[in-house]
Structures are given as structure tokens and as C-alpha cells.
Amino acid sequence: MIAFEEVTVRFGATSALDDVSLQVRPGELCALVGPSGSGKTTLLRLVNRLVTPHAGRVLVRGEDISRADGPALRRSIGYAMQSVGLFPHRTVAQNIATVPRMLGWDGTRIARRVAELLALLGLDAALADRLPRALSGGQAQRVGIARALAADPDILLMDEPFGAVDPITRRGLRAELRRIHAETRKTILLVTHDPEEALELGTHVVVLREGRIVADGSPAAIIGPGGDGFARDLLGGGQPALRRLSLLPATEALQPAPPPPGAPELPAAASLADALSVMAETGCDCLAVAGHSGSLPIAAVLRGGR
Amino acid sequence: MxxxxxxxxxxxxxxxxxxxxxxxxxxxxxxxxxxxxxxxxxxxxxxxxxxxxxxxxxxxxxxxxxxxxxxxxxxxxxxxxxxxxxxxxxxxxxxxxxxxxxxxxxxxxxxxxxxxxxxxxxxxxxxxxxxxxxxxxxxxxxxxxxxxxLSLAVEYRNRAEAVKAALLRHLALAASALILALVVAAPLAWAGFRRPRLAGPVGAAFAGMQVVPGLALFALLIPLLSALLHALPVLREFGLAAIGAAPAVIATAAYLTLPLWRGLSAGLAAADPAAVAAAQAIGMGEARITREVRLPLALPVFAAGLRVALVQAIGLVTLGGLVGAGGLGALVFEGLAQFATDLMLLGAIPIVLLALVADALARMAETRLAVPA
Structure with a gap:
């Protein structure tokens, strides 16, 4: 869906991205994570040509965008950012309708779409006629995301979209984004400096450091043994193995042998870290999993499905 | 209180x-x-x-x-x-x-x-x-x-036509000065917005104008304009003259540039940078961003600058009475010269009323344009 081919970006003398290549497949939620100044936002802004590469190519939907019309390309790609940037003189509905209006949709289609998006983002329909200043921080972020999704783009770029809200709202918004991604299967590029957010949301995690990609893969693979040391430090929170177990479903380590009688039962959606936690709590070294006939011995848990 | x-x-x-x-x-x-x-x-x-x-x-x-x-x-x-x-x-x-x-x-x-x-x-x-x-x-x-x-009414009755003409003339002079000042200030405000390095010197030049005493500037323009007309006689064909409306409008406009330029510059800078960045990121072109984001957010600030300039214009054009531009100022100065209080008041009262009405109307426009809280 999106491909970066040996892309280099310089701002003056400093290089923001250095010979970066990356593939993002359709339907992925690709989390770009790294410390500030690592080039993650630059990488995101290459996709809708807010930044142009000094060398290399960026392909979107298989086409080199270097010759595409910038504004037209941007209208076909959703964009949401930390500072939201809602237009203060326009109502929530008008803000959401910005891109459809530019694309020349008719009024009834726009109104229907706005109502749909308010529902999708869990916003009260009564907010439609409010001005942005009447919104809470979390509501404003949701409206910003609704505006990005308004013209139903197949690609959504998100630059720390939950950075400016309190931790509780942020948790809610993350869950919402996971649900929206699951419902719409859009290709989402998400910039974040929060390792937990990257691991929780990303189906594909890219770790950047000083303008280079140091790790690129599924969350569990990136913090697994043999992964890049910097990426494991950044994402592992000092316990990369435990983090990894928390990303793997318990069913992955299920053994064919039946569980011993009286073994504690895990819910079907539990992770391997949950299994470990139950073992530590109960003292049992072999568990059952709800709805499955096999058993979960501690050795298999520790092997972590490897 | x-x-x-x-x-x-x-x-x-x-x-x-x-x-x-x-x-x-x-x-x-x-x-x-x-x-x-x-x-x-x-x-x-x-x-x-x-x-x-x-x-x-x-x-x-x-x-x-x-x-x-x-x-x-x-x-x-x-x-x-x-x-x-x-x-x-x-x-x-x-x-x-x-x-x-x-x-x-x-x-x-x-x-x-x-x-x-x-x-x-x-x-x-x-x-x-x-x-x-x-x-x-x-x-x-x-x-x-x-x-x-009452003598004021008698004076008015005797001069009703002259007062009405002076009122219209006054308004025309003030409006011309305002338009001239806008023509100068607007492009410079835009240039200063695009190149912030320009804003400092431009602001200093406009502020410098304010230091020149009004009466001196009106008087100074007469020899300056006549020298200019002497050097470029072709300008006479455009109706430019060393006395009359030209020096009055130019001098008044010179004082209006500062409030207008300030209002325009502040207005252009009023748009939230995040809103402008978002507009660009979701596919608005430069022209559309200016039209749909910058200008609507700038209008209330523009209006504030315009209000100050408008009230100043109505007051300053009075001095035009001294350089042959006519207007209500001419009545005031005629009254002063003749020691005729009623004639003076006949010029002065409409000036005050005009300024008050202009201020009230402009304030109303300002509140209309502001993003409601």
C-alpha cells in the first residue's frame, strides 16, 4: 500500500531520514516509534507529500507520488495530529465535512457521512452544531479523527493523535482506534513515542533511531530475543521477555495432553503473561484454557510459543 | 463609582x-x-x-x-x-x-x-x-x-445647504483617506506576514509617521506636492493639486496606516498555527487556506483596526479645512476665524456625532464577526 524506497530527507545540514526503506501492506496498523528527532514524523509526512524526499521514492497505492498533485493526494489520505487543529470558526459538523466538501459531495451525502462518523467515534449527535471550543480535549481528538476519516480514505496518517489527552481518555481512544481499525481495515500509519501504545495498537511496529529504521516487524518479534538491542530497550520497559509474553495469546503454547484434574482455567483470550500470573498466584504449573482440550504447562509458557 | x-x-x-x-x-x-x-x-x-x-x-x-x-x-x-x-x-x-x-x-x-x-x-x-x-x-x-x-438653529437654517455639503464632503474625504491607507497598508501587511523580517522596518516607518504633528504634516504636504507637480506636470491631469483634497487625504491616510497595518498584521497572525497546519495536511491549497481559514479568523481583528482608523479619519480630516479640502473642518475654522461660536459648533458637533456613530457601527460589526464564545 505504501512503500519507501531508499528515502533520504535532509533539513539543512542535518539529515532527518537516511536511506530508509519500508513496506506497509494494506490493512496494517503500522506504528512508527522512536525517541524525538528519530525521523518518525518526517517518515509519516512523506506519505502525503508534506515532506519531499531528497533521494529515493515514495510509492502510495503503487504509484510514485513525486509527480502527484500535493493537495489532491492529501485529500485522498486522512490525517490526524496531536494538536488536532480544528477550525475554530466552524462547527463540529462543518469541520468533519471539510474534505467531502472540497471533493464536491452533495449536502445530503455529507450530512449522512457526518452522522455516521459521529456514531463511529462515539460522539453525541448533539455536538454536531457546537463550535470546537465547546469540546473537551478527548472530544476534540475524536472530531479530529472523524475529520481525517470523513472522505473514507483507504489510508490514515496519525501523528501522536492521543498525545494531548489525559491517560484515561487516551486508553479509551486507543481502544476506539483498535475497534475502528478492526471495523474498517484501513491502512493506518501511527506515529507515537509511547512504546506501550506502539505494542498495543501496532500490527506492525517500526522502530526508528536517528533517521534510520533499527527494527521492523510484528510487536512480539521486535522485542523477542535476537531483536535489535535498542528496540528491545525502548519497547521492553526493562522486561522485554515479559512484554513479549503479554503480546502472545495463551492458545499459542497449548499442548495436546489434557490438563491435570483441578487445574485452574484461563479465559480463551488470555495472554501467556496472564498464564504466568495465574501460575504464580495459584502455585499450579499446568493450566487449562476455556474452550480448549489441551493443557498449558509452564515449560511451554516459558518457551513462549517459539 | x-x-x-x-x-x-x-x-x-x-x-x-x-x-x-x-x-x-x-x-x-x-x-x-x-x-x-x-x-x-x-x-x-x-x-x-x-x-x-x-x-x-x-x-x-x-x-x-x-x-x-x-x-x-x-x-x-x-x-x-x-x-x-x-x-x-x-x-x-x-x-x-x-x-x-x-x-x-x-x-x-x-x-x-x-x-x-x-x-x-x-x-x-x-x-x-x-x-x-x-x-x-x-x-x-x-x-x-x-x-x-436658538442661534445655533438660526445659523444652521442659514447654512443648511453648506453644512449638508460639508458633511458629505467630510465623509468622502475620510473614506478616501481610509481607502488610500488600506491600499498602502494591506500589501505591506501581507508582505510582512510572508516575510516576518519586513514587519519590523515597516512598523517602525508607520509608527514614525505618528510622531509628526498633524497640522505640520498637512502644511508640509502643500510645498511637497507642488514640487512634485512641478517635476511631473502629468500628474495634474489625474486631478492632483497641491491644495485641496489631495494633501488632506494623503496626510490623513499617513496617520491611518499604522492602525490599519497593525490590525491587518495581527489578523493574519491570528489563525491558530495548528488549524493552518491541519488545513494543509488534509489537502487545502494555499489560496483556500487563506480564504477559508486565515481570513475568517482575521476578520474580527481587521475590524478592530478598521474601527480605530475610521474614527481617526473622521477626526483628522477636520484639519483638511486648513488646506482648502473643505468638509466640516472648514466650518470649524471659519467659525474660529470669525469668532462665531455657533458656526464653529455647527462644524464640530457633526464631527463628534459622526465619530461616535462610526465607532458604534464598527463595534457592532466586530462582535458580529468574532467567533462566538
Whole structure:
């Protein structure tokens, strides 16, 4: 869906991205994570040509965008950012309708779409006629995301979209984004400096450091043994193995042998870290999993499905 | 602060009741008149206005009603005085006139001040409504001949055409100066917005203009323009002349550039950078961002600059009377030269009213344009 081919970006003398290549497949939620100044936002802004590469190519939907019309390309790609940037003189509905209006949709289609998006983002329909200043921080972020999704783009770029809200709202918004991604299967590029957010949301995690990609893969693979040391430090929170177990479903380590009688039962959606936690709590070294006939011995848990 | 209305009311009542000159009955325009006090001019009729002023100062009376009472008292005084003047002039020669004395002015000013004080917290709409009712009543009374005896009215009647022409001329001069200043300030504000390095010197140049005394600039422009016309006679064909409208409009415009440029620059910078960044990121082009994001957010700030410039223009164009531009200023300066107070007032009162009306209208536009809270 999106491909970066040996892309280099310089701002003056400093290089923001250095010979970066990356593939993002359709339907992925690709989390770009790294410390500030690592080039993650630059990488995101290459996709809708807010930044142009000094060398290399960026392909979107298989086409080199270097010759595409910038504004037209941007209208076909959703964009949401930390500072939201809602237009203060326009109502929530008008803000959401910005891109459809530019694309020349008719009024009834726009109104229907706005109502749909308010529902999708869990916003009260009564907010439609409010001005942005009447919104809470979390509501404003949701409206910003609704505006990005308004013209139903197949690609959504998100630059720390939950950075400016309190931790509780942020948790809610993350869950919402996971649900929206699951419902719409859009290709989402998400910039974040929060390792937990990257691991929780990303189906594909890219770790950047000083303008280079140091790790690129599924969350569990990136913090697994043999992964890049910097990426494991950044994402592992000092316990990369435990983090990894928390990303793997318990069913992955299920053994064919039946569980011993009286073994504690895990819910079907539990992770391997949950299994470990139950073992530590109960003292049992072999568990059952709800709805499955096999058993979960501690050795298999520790092997972590490897 | 609550003592202020009481003080204003007391002042108005004192002006009525103390032996101050209320009217001056003169045999003609030039000779000083014989002073008549309010009590001897109006008799017991001084009491109702006094009562109304008292009511207007009472804290228990709602502000709008109080302001209306004060205004009614002012109107009543004007009408009563006009009638009293007509009566006194009845047996005198047609050249005789009744001038307005210090007592009357004091009563009018304190009465209006009292109304203004009570209206301090009223909405703009209520204020405009009250002012409109007052002016309409005044106009109706004038049309009915209530003021025919007063020298100001006599002066006006003799010069009605000249005053109307001067008013229109005044407005035309002020508008031309405003447009000229906009033509200069707008591109420079845009350039300063695009290249912030330019903003400093441009602002300093416009601010420097303000230091030049107004009268000096108007006078200075005459030799400058005549030198320019001498060097480039072709400019004469465009109607440019060294005296008259050209120096007045140019000098006034020179003073208006600063408030306009400030308003325009602040307006352009008023758009939230995040909103502009978002507009770009979701596919608005530069022209569309300016049209749909920057300008709508800039308008209330523009309007504030425009309001200051408009009021300044109406005031400054008065000086144009000195360089042959005409307008209400010409009446003021003619009156000053002839020592004719009534003629001076005939020029000065409309200038003040114009400035007040322009300010009120511009304020209304400003609140309309602002993003509601």
C-alpha cells in the first residue's frame, strides 16, 4: 500500500531520514516509534507529500507520488495530529465535512457521512452544531479523527493523535482506534513515542533511531530475543521477555495432553503473561484454557510459543 | 463609582438652578448678548427636568429607565429653551438671536453623562436604540420648529445647504483617506506576514509617521506636492493639486496606516498555527487556506483596526479645512476665524456625532464577526 524506497530527507545540514526503506501492506496498523528527532514524523509526512524526499521514492497505492498533485493526494489520505487543529470558526459538523466538501459531495451525502462518523467515534449527535471550543480535549481528538476519516480514505496518517489527552481518555481512544481499525481495515500509519501504545495498537511496529529504521516487524518479534538491542530497550520497559509474553495469546503454547484434574482455567483470550500470573498466584504449573482440550504447562509458557 | 451618577445629576440641577447664563439674547450675530438665567428663562418649568435628573440618579431605578429619564430631561430642556428663546425674540429685530449660555451646555453635558453612566453595563443594542430614539425625537422637535429661536438653529437654517455639503464632503474625504491607507497598508501587511523580517522596518516607518504633528504634516504636504507637480506636470491631469483634497487625504491616510497595518498584521497572525497546519495536511491549497481559514479568523481583528482608523479619519480630516479640502473642518475654522461660536459648533458637533456613530457601527460589526464564545 505504501512503500519507501531508499528515502533520504535532509533539513539543512542535518539529515532527518537516511536511506530508509519500508513496506506497509494494506490493512496494517503500522506504528512508527522512536525517541524525538528519530525521523518518525518526517517518515509519516512523506506519505502525503508534506515532506519531499531528497533521494529515493515514495510509492502510495503503487504509484510514485513525486509527480502527484500535493493537495489532491492529501485529500485522498486522512490525517490526524496531536494538536488536532480544528477550525475554530466552524462547527463540529462543518469541520468533519471539510474534505467531502472540497471533493464536491452533495449536502445530503455529507450530512449522512457526518452522522455516521459521529456514531463511529462515539460522539453525541448533539455536538454536531457546537463550535470546537465547546469540546473537551478527548472530544476534540475524536472530531479530529472523524475529520481525517470523513472522505473514507483507504489510508490514515496519525501523528501522536492521543498525545494531548489525559491517560484515561487516551486508553479509551486507543481502544476506539483498535475497534475502528478492526471495523474498517484501513491502512493506518501511527506515529507515537509511547512504546506501550506502539505494542498495543501496532500490527506492525517500526522502530526508528536517528533517521534510520533499527527494527521492523510484528510487536512480539521486535522485542523477542535476537531483536535489535535498542528496540528491545525502548519497547521492553526493562522486561522485554515479559512484554513479549503479554503480546502472545495463551492458545499459542497449548499442548495436546489434557490438563491435570483441578487445574485452574484461563479465559480463551488470555495472554501467556496472564498464564504466568495465574501460575504464580495459584502455585499450579499446568493450566487449562476455556474452550480448549489441551493443557498449558509452564515449560511451554516459558518457551513462549517459539 | 455609584456616586458618579448622583454627582452628574447634581451638576445638571445646579446648572439649572444657579444664576448661570442660560441664554444670551443679542441684537445681532456679532454683539455680545444679555445673559438670562434658566430660572428667569423657563420659570417653574426648571423643576420637571430637575426631577427627571434626580430620578435618573436613583440606584433603585433600573439603568435603562434611568438613562431614558436623563435623556428625556435633556430633550425637555432643549425644547423648553427653544420655546423660551422664540418668545423672547418675538418683539426684537430679525437679526436678534438667542445664544446658548454656559449653564445650558453644562446641563446638557452632565445630563448626557448621567445617561451614559447609567448605560455603562447596557448592551450595545440597547444603547444604540436609546440613542436612536433620542436623535429621532430631537429631529422631530427641530422639524416642528422647537429650536427656531436658538442661534445655533438660526445659523444652521442659514447654512443648511453648506453644512449638508460639508458633511458629505467630510465623509468622502475620510473614506478616501481610509481607502488610500488600506491600499498602502494591506500589501505591506501581507508582505510582512510572508516575510516576518519586513514587519519590523515597516512598523517602525508607520509608527514614525505618528510622531509628526498633524497640522505640520498637512502644511508640509502643500510645498511637497507642488514640487512634485512641478517635476511631473502629468500628474495634474489625474486631478492632483497641491491644495485641496489631495494633501488632506494623503496626510490623513499617513496617520491611518499604522492602525490599519497593525490590525491587518495581527489578523493574519491570528489563525491558530495548528488549524493552518491541519488545513494543509488534509489537502487545502494555499489560496483556500487563506480564504477559508486565515481570513475568517482575521476578520474580527481587521475590524478592530478598521474601527480605530475610521474614527481617526473622521477626526483628522477636520484639519483638511486648513488646506482648502473643505468638509466640516472648514466650518470649524471659519467659525474660529470669525469668532462665531455657533458656526464653529455647527462644524464640530457633526464631527463628534459622526465619530461616535462610526465607532458604534464598527463595534457592532466586530462582535458580529468574532467567533462566538
Amino acid at each position: 455609584t456616586a458618579a451618577p448622583a454627582l452628574a445629576a447634581a451638576l445638571a440641577a445646579a446648572a439649572l438652578l444657579l444664576p448661570l447664563p442660560w441664554l444670551a439674547i443679542a441684537p445681532n450675530r456679532l454683539l455680545p448678548g444679555e445673559a438670562v438665567t434658566a430660572v428667569s428663562a423657563l420659570g417653574w418649568l426648571v423643576l420637571p427636568p430637575c426631577l427627571l435628573f434626580g430620578v435618573a440618579a436613583l440606584r433603585r431605578v433600573p439603568p435603562l429607565a434611568a438613562a431614558a429619564a436623563a435623556m428625556a430631561a435633556v430633550l425637555l430642556l432643549l425644547v423648553l429653551t427653544g420655546l423660551a428663546a422664540s418668545q423672547r425674540l418675538q418683539d426684537l429685530s430679525p437679526a436678534a438671536r438667542a445664544g446658548l449660555g454656559i449653564g445650558l451646555w453644562l446641563a446638557l453635558v452632565s445630563g448626557l453623562l448621567l445617561a451614559a453612566l447609567r448605560l455603562a453595563d447596557a448592551t450595545l443594542r440597547d444603547r444604540l436604540l436609546l440613542a436612536f430614539v433620542m436623535l429621532a425625537t430631537l429631529a422631530a422637535a427641530a422639524a416642528a420648529g422647537a429650536f427656531d429661536g
